[in-house]
Amino acid sequence: MASASDELWILGIHMTNFGKRPESDIVDLAAEAVSGAxxxxxxxxxxxxxxxxxxxxxxxxxxxxxxxxxxxxxxxxVYNVANACATGATALRVAAMAVKAGECDMGLAFGVEKLSGAGLLSGGSRKEDSSTWTPSGRYGAVAPVDGRIGTEIMPGVFAQIGMEYGHKYGGTSFELFAKISEKNHSHSTLNPKAAYTKKMTLEEIMGDVMIAYPNTRPMCSANCDGAAAAVVVSGAKLKTLSKEQQRRAVKLTASILTTDPWEESCQILPDVNTLTRNAATQAYEQAGVGPSDLDLVELHDCFATAELVHYDNLMLCEQGGAVDFFNSGATWRTGTTPVNVSGGLESKGHPIAATGIANVWEVATHLRGEGGDRQIAGAKVGLTHVIGLGSACGIHILEKSAA
Amino acid sequence: MAKQVPLVDYLELGDDPHLVANECTSCGARFFDRRNACASCEGTAFKKAAISTTGEVRAYTIVAFAAPGVPVPYVAALIDCAGTSVRANLLNVTPDPEHVTLGMKVRLITEVIGTDDEGTEAIGFGFEPLGG
Structure with a gap:
């Protein structure tokens, strides 16, 4: 049993409403989240x-x-951090490391982003070809390569990640990926903080604007504004605080950040699999729990095609079994392993740097029994996961207070 | 014949166009750009390696929405060329899921992507279905 000083707890946490927030700039949003936490x-x-x-x-x-x-x-x-879509998780990790190292007994982490109307974040614009071919960059390219040598747009990159899983294990289809999106949009109807809370039928999702097959628009994460913040406290310090603070504190039993180890194809298609599996393995060991102990999971469904592969990477199912696992209904809020009951990035929204703390807020809220209409009854243990392309993976496991 | 330049420096033109990688002499890992050390084994010696011009589609997407100036739809794919992964567009195939399939066999082809003010052609590459 670890001594109290080795323990990490989330003492306070808050996420702002996600969505269009034209009245607030990033400082306003950050301040709102931090004040709340x-x-x-x-x-x-x-x-x-x-x-x-x-x-x-x-x-x-x-x-x-x-x-x-x-x-x-x-x-x-202050440690200002940037780690693609794992930025928020990285900020939380910084606070957790400082407290765990004993440098302080309380730390603050926050993530904020203004993304409403941002469109394609990568491959969103292309320079015109120059009037004379001149090699430039690390590949000596004489002209822009996006759309000429594959794609740089995220919906397309993650489409391929889902398709690769389908090629390896079979069972995927446009309809299957759309059903994952249907689940998350359905979940979002119970989340008043989500950017989009509209239930969508499978037909509506499949019939919407195609971005990069098989991802239609509602199968893509929603660009929006938002912020989230958390206060991390040591177990020793928490013992000196009030009974009410101790009761509502949520134990941070694992805080892990990994990068992608070399894989043959990682220079061609960013690898989101190995580093997630590695992070999950470390996180389960650190927390002393397994996938079957999880009452809910908030994972990085930046695209519907991504959610599928992470069922497998997080070992929520047998290796290669993600399709059957989803088709069993396991990941709906009524299933054995509810995934993205917040609505996920596809409907709650994905203000990039906020996401890695907003998903911790979601899980913490259920563990505190404060989930309102969308409360997962009796939730005791939950996991959050984000992926930043390039790649970085952040996983946090949280446990309900025994107090 | 017009003067030609490759779109990227890892495309080798000539009678038998093919891709060329920097191959780690210790572990065989291949990179299309220059590396100070091998990302897999940290070896620092590399040699040029020709990549197979035929392969199999391991993943694809049909991009329907892209930056202004990028013609859509196009098929972007991850192609397994005898063990080396290559990123490329699929050409000479109808860009819909009935015609593009996972596991389909493809071969490398080149195409002119444009001519500059000096009359030089830039040559790009892609893969087309084998026997199609």
Whole structure:
């Protein structure tokens, strides 16, 4: 049994409403999330010993210091982090590492993004061909290659990741991937914080605008604005806090970040599989639980095609068994392993740097029994997962307080 | 014949167009760009290796929505060329899921992607169905 000082807990946590937030800039959104997390935990900026600050689209803007100027400049170290779609999880990981190392007994993590109306984030524009062919870049390209040598757009990259799984194990189809999206859109109807809360039929999803087969528009993560923040506290410090703070604290039993080890095809198609499996293996060991112990999972469904492969990568099913697992109904909120009861990135939305903490908020909310209409009854253990292409994988496992 | 340049430096033109990789002499890992050390084994010696011009489609997507100036739809694919993964478009195939299939056998072809002000042609590559 670990001593109390080795334990990590989420003391306070908050996510803003996701969606179009034209009235708020990134500092406003960050401040809203952080204020919410501090007040949820019954603490203030003066209690924090470190800040992990995540924002991807303006990663050089020092969002951590901007947040301090908004809520309280106490002189503590700020680590501004950027790690693609794993940015929020990375910020949380920074706070967790600092507390675990004993450098401080409370740390703050937040992630914020303004993405409404952003369109394609990669491959969204292409330069015109130059008037004379001149090799440039690491491949000596004489002209833009997106659309000429495969695709750089994320819906297409992740489409291939799902199709590759289908080629390896069989059983996938346009309809199957659309059904995964149908599930998440159905789940979103119970989440008032989601960017989109409209139930969609399979026909509507399959008949919507095709982006990159087999991903239609509602099968893609929704660009939107939002922020999320969390306060991490050591077990020793938590013991000195009030009974109510201890009761609502959620134990952070695993905090893991991995990158992709070399795989033959990783220079061609980013590998999201091996690093997720590695992170999951480490996380289950650190938390002392297995996939069958999970009462809910929030995983990185940046596209419907991605959700399928992560059932397998997180070992929620047997290797190669993701299609059967989904078809069994296991991942619906009424199933054995509810996945993305928040609506997932496809409907809750994906303000990139916020996502890795927003999914922790979702799980923590269920473990506290504060999930309202979408509460997973009796939830005790949950897992969150994000993938940043390039690649980085963040996994956090949370456990309900025994207090 | 017009002067020609390859779209990327790992496409070798000539009578028998093919792709060329930097192959780690220790472990055989292949890279289309230059590496200081092998990402797999950290070896620092590389040699040029010709990539098979035939392969099998291991994954694909049909891109219907892209940046302005990128003609759609197009088929982007991951092709397994005798053990080396290659990223390319599929050409000479109707871009719909009835005509593009996982596991289909394909071969490398080249095409002119444009001519610059000096009359030089840029040559790109893609894969087309074998026996199609």
């Amino acid at each position: 501090l007040s949820d935990g019954g603490v203030t900026m003066k209690d924090m010993g470190v800040i992990g600050a995540g924002n991807l689209m303006a990663a050089n803007a020092g969002i951590g210091q901007q947040l301090q100027k908004q809520l309280g400049q106490t002189g503590i170290p």
